[in-house]
Amino acid sequence: MSGKTTRVVIIGAGFVGSSYAYALLNQGVVDEMVLLDLNQAKAKGDAMDLNHGMPYGSPMKIWAGTYEDCKQADLVVITAGANQAPGETRLDLIEKNTKIFQLIVNDVMSSGFDGIFVVATNPVDILSYVTWKFSGLPTERVIGSGTILDTVRFRFLLGDYFNVDPRNVHAYIMGEHGDTELPVWSHADIGGRPILSYLNSHSDMYTKESLDDIFINVRDAAYHIIERKGATYYGIALGLVRLTKAILRNENSVLTISALLRGEYGLEDIYIGVPAIVNGHGVREVMELQLDQDEMEQFHTSANVLKEAMLPIVTSYF
Template identity: 65%
Template structure:
């Protein structure tokens, strides 16, 4: 037999709610991992999802899906956490901080007791705070604790800008940075369409106006509230983002995503997890990219970090 053995990749999903189940479905459809174990305090729900997903295996390269427990995390490459209380209509992500931080304390302890040595990916809100909580409780290097951060906000921004310019959103390069929440900010100074800066595009086409760009950003920032009003929760977009992030990790891609990462002097900030562009590979966060922000953007990012640090300080860690 060839000395080069096939590496079985395992993802452990903690939380089989709407986000978790959508993420599992995305993994199955794209054949991103070899094994998927679903863990939920409602074992019957996890088991039902596993049974349902297994019926799609004849159409996917994914090889094994089952409902398991925390012991299965010991052999996992990635543990993705979507468990926790959801955001209700009229509730901010920060309103969830106390109840979800208590839930996380038990989850992280259970995962680490399995002997887990992989990478955490956190999607539960408030995601920046809970990623910090995971880092503290797990004792893992910060590079192996990643929050979904503003990955979805950035996707929303690129989609809306693509619509505005009538350009494929995959050719729009722009980031939302900061908290995944009300203090996030658009980085217009670094936005471009296939290499043409946003400022150059505006000069050539006399649009969009600054007022229109602000309208687009507000739509991005408040998108979750509008979706929750209409259907109770958001889950498809974030599930796709999590699947893409998982693929980048397992395939050692060195791809750039606006994730929640621990800052250590970058942007003049430290000891806070916050949404920033970062290079992601098989080791987790390889590097936080340091964009040249405008003075206004830098000020807004620091304000966002202050809000997150205040939230973290309110917890008993």
Template identity: 50%
Template sequence: MRSKGNKISIIGAGFVGSTTAFALMTSGLTSEIVIVDINKDKAEGEAMDLAHGVSFVRPIEISAGEYADTKDSDIVIITAGVGQKPGQTRLDCISRNLAIFKTIIPEVVKFSPNSILLVVSNPVDILTYITYKLSGFPSNRVIGSGTVLDTSRFKYLLGKHFEIDARNIHTYIMGEHGDSEIATWSLTSIAGMNIDEYCHICTEKCNGEIKFDIYEEVKDSAYTIIKKKGATYYAVALAIRRIVEAILSNEKSILTVSSLLKGEYGIEDIYMGVPTIIGRDGVKQILDVKLSEDENTKLFESSKVLKAVIEDSKI
């Protein structure tokens, strides 16, 4: 019998899916987690390993199952697909993952027609758009992890450079979760001061190259990690946990999830990471924040990159 509370299903028991299950298990946000994977033994092994630790956390049911076992999920997190290999961009993963999603989404929708779909697989913006089209769900209930992780990387590197708590830095990475993403320096603030004011008043660590160097490190972070250890999963699992927390707690928090743009920033019919108010029904509102002219141009160029991929994929 299902326990009272929130039910989350995770499609994909790879590095990201299993680490996400662990992050959610320890968060106390949900009372039930179901893991589904084409490799049933892998899903069962992950569920068993996690379940053996339930005496250390708040009451929770953890199991592996079929799509039917995901019935009536509040949130379905999709991490399944072919991962990025060393030397590949996220967009290189599209063709095989498109085929995989065509088998996953109809099954998910059949058993959880009222759920929120949270796409994490890469290329996340493209696959979130595909999920939106395949599911028939309203756009507010189909979101991607977007640039939530990229924004965290950005804050971490700024905090490290300026030797301050990353949580006191307010900024965003926007656009594609990938090579065309942009750093919103015009929105970056510390203690109510924009980044240039903070540099002038509080620190001498602001040479002309610092913005370029930090942005490049953010953009290349995944490539570096994949080269060194094969995959990224800890920080992305925490980013997913944060998005789930905002949804289930109806926080109305602002996160740069991948949302469907309908004219915001002059961009139509594409999913991108932009500041979005998130609550119990998913997307509450997309914020059309004021960017610099250069940032607006780069965001539009990022959208063109994604649109070109969609057109080439004949979605």
């Protein structure tokens, strides 16, 4: 998208939205950043605070705006909604956040917006689906953050365990961004060598039980962080910046986003976390990995949990 002014509108100036805005400023990803929130004073305060740090960051125009600013936006990133409280699962948030999203998406589309939606609010898979339905946009232009955070948590913990730079660990978490997600061990590798093969040749140092514990820590990470500090926001903010770069720079990068499946993995009409190629047009292609039998069963179980959870929403709204 070189040669044009790039604009990102962030809807929701809470912990995730403000952390994402701060990371965007630090990494110099866009030319214009617009902050929207029901609490207009908070959005204005964040814009002021970010602008004051501009001389130490990257040149860009930042302001607290209105839905009319969405018309010229390349991306509208939604981080608004009710947060996951201690003891709640992400799926507990469905009804209240669907109501919020109906208002948000209608207001965005009324501006004449014709860009790409990125959804970060939980439950992200279901809210990506409702954003697609409410917006009427092509499916490739509605993207959920999916398991981009779970995947980098996975890579970080595996790198830590094997004492390898996590950037050289290639592994995916797929499925619901939640309790039914799964590790794709059949496609996990370190520098091209399958992790399970590496494990077997170093059985005096590493164990399969430790790998199982690593996945459990990935799956339950949000609960541990929420228990300690009330919310998670830095990791997902950096994940959103990575996704933003992939889109605005037309990178054709593979990221584990939430995308609509249309026959891939034997599933239809569901947004769920999968590896996909992302570029300036949105989702170019869902990568259909050859999962082993156990992984495929777990993936379908995860999809069925999502479908059952969103059935009342589909019945009520669509």
